[in-house]
Amino acid sequence: MATINHFEYGWITPALSYALSVLGSFLGLICAGRIRTAHTGGQRAWWGILAAWAIGGTAIWTMHFMAMLGFGVEGTRIRYDVPLTVASAVTAVAAVGIGLAIVGTGRLSAVRIIVGGVFTGAGVAAMHYTGMAAMRLNGDLVYDRTRVVLSVAIAVAAATVALWLAVTVRRLLALVGSALVMGVAVNGMHFTGMSALSVHLHDRQGRLSGAGVSTLLVPIVLAVIFVVVGLVYALLAAPTEEDRAGAAYLDTRREPFPATAEPGTPPDPAGLRAHSARTTLGQPGGTPFPRRRDDSPR
Template sequence: MDHASMHHFDMGIWLLGLSFVVSVVGSIVGLACTRRSAVAVTDGERLAWLATAALSIGGVAIWLMHFIAMLGFTVPGSAVRYDIGWTIASAILSIVAVFIGLIIAGRTLNWLRLLAGGVVMGLAVNLMHYTGMRAVRIQGDIHYSTILVIASIAIAVVAATAALLFTLVLQSAIMRFVAGLVMGVAVVGMHFTGMAAVDVTLDSSRAVPAGSEVFDFLFPVFVIGLLALAGPIAAVMLAPDRKSAHLNAEADRLAAEAERATQALDRSPLKV
């Protein structure tokens, strides 16, 4: 078996830009949904917002970004194939792990919960990445540098924690955009740090591995993923802001008190 070189941008450096944009957009939408969950009136509404956030962050910002970046991954001398089962599992794990991390982080700033949520979300990014890499099939074996794997975990955890902090503390749309950029940097930085950890050895005697090429499933998933963002984006845009929600709640409260007062007056024996 021989050590082989790898290409991470075989289709061009533009893949880095595209994967970053997809990650940032998914992160911004997801973090906006997270912010909405903090002012939800009921537990059901809060969980619905968090589920939408997990889909945006875990499904688009992390999973879709990973496989867009993998378009440029080639190993000269070997075919590269993907196991669909592991590919689907990586998406599910990413979404579920992000959902758990967001629940742990909570509605308001609590440093212990924030750190725990950041760790879970950072690990979710890594979990998705290395589960997704488990789907890769080549005519040889894939090994990892322990130091760079640890570095990739640290990058994801620190940046995910910072993004959650911005979301919980800062309410302006501009700062939520900054939080999305931070999260996008975390995902992309973790991905390519993790890819730098990869080392492959080829065995020319092995047959071409079974599985699908990345183009076989990525294009329909890319389209579905971007269309799936339409729902969260519409929900965020159409949902009333915090001030409006507070005013509406106050108006409902005053109307209810007025109605009770009117009913009490109607039942009063002093009524003329």
């Protein structure tokens, strides 16, 4: 039985993984809140995709990989199978996206939240163990079934709570508190699943295939930066409900053109045409100025 170290670099990797999960959860909750307030199906799909990328990609999968940087097994190096690693990321994003689609469309109910939470939680657990299967080391991975079941239960509970928060929480302080709670839940699921693992080393040390941590770290960090910047930009550029209300109020304050204007008549924003009509009222010949008293016939 090999000695496993989950915190090879001390507190740095768990702190960074928690920070990433909180950041992704916060941005994802904001995007998810826009789903039910969107006015078109295209807008709902857009905010659902952004929320899935934030929660599934950043809060869950990137957190998982950051925590794995601190994972080490004494007596062997660790490399990662790139296709399986990418598949684990796609699984996380797809699971969260489908869960949001379940609760974000139609009439909101407890059944929808539970069904979406079960599906999303199972997807998150599948992401975790797919990412673990992507490891390449000189040994065999063995899991304790009880702790595996416990980690799946935590993933389902965390996903259900996350979906419920995504469609109910609106205020800023509540969003921050919800993101902090979600960060604890996501990290709790990860380290519970990791505690179920034990490694039996091989007698012979063979050559390992796959990519090293340093090879994967740079593209992952760049992807996180681009995703976070893109999400922040999308949130800042999108009009809020207050913006829409203000625009509607300005529309009601605008005065329409006179109903008596003939077709093809150019606009008269200064009201000169109406003034001319008032001054010619009752004047012979349509003179635009009133007649002076000394102009009357003698």
